[in-house]
Amino acid sequence: MKKLGHNFLMTAILYGLWGTLMGSWLVFTKQSYLSQVHAHINLLGWVTMALFGVFYHFYPKVSESMLAAIHFWVANISVLTLNIGLWMFFEQNGGGQLIRIGAVLVPLSFILFFIVMWQARDAGEAN
Numbered sequence: 001m002k003k004l005g006h007n008f009l010m011t012a013i014l015y016g017l018w019g020t021l022m023g024s025w026l027v028f029t030k031q032s033y034l035s036q037v038h039a040h041i042n043l044l045g046w047v048t049m050a051l052f053g054v055f056y057h058f059y060p061k062v063s064e065s066m067l068a069a070i071h072f073w074v075a076n077i078s079v080l081t082l083n084i085g086l087w088m089f090f091e092q093n094g095g096g097q098l099i100r101i102g103a104v105l106v107p108l109s110f111i112l113f114f115i116v117m118w119q120a121r122d123a124g125e126a127n
């Protein structure tokens with residue numbers, strides 16, 4: 001996928017907006033039962049996705065591989081399933097199945113990232 005690093009950064013910004021708006025909501029409504037959703041959207045959505053984006057920016061060859069594109073989609077689906085699931089769970093409205101899907105996809109996303117970065121050695125991009 002071309003411009004994968006930029007795509008990761010754009011989604012990270014959207015998660016960051018979602019996470020910080022949620023933080024403001026926690027402050028103004030004096031609620032805290034959704035603070036763990038707020039934390040996971042910010043750390044997994046904003047921080048982690050932004051880091052993926054920055055790394056892909058510095059490894060342009062491997063960022064165009066099929067595996068890197070799969071990583072992008074797995075990472076996004078993992079953030080969404082985990083956080084929507086957690087949100088439903090803390091609203092006492094189910095969510096267990098989504099959390100379990102997210103709990104599989106989040107580590108899978110890191111495994112994919114590891115393999116793509118390993119391939120960067122063969123592509124001559126790693127120093």
Ligand code: HEM
Nearest residue numbers: 019020021023024026027031032035036038039042043047
């Ligand atoms: C508009 C910006 C933000 C506001 C207003 C905000 C507000 C809050 C509030 C009210 C809580 C709940 C505290 C409690 O449990 O009573 C919280 C928890 C937390 N926030 Fe934020 N936050 C913001 C941005 C961020 C960002 C950018 C990150 C990470 C990158 C972050 C990470 C966390 C973490 C890790 C917790 C602890 C969650 C827990 O222990 O359940 N926050 N924040």
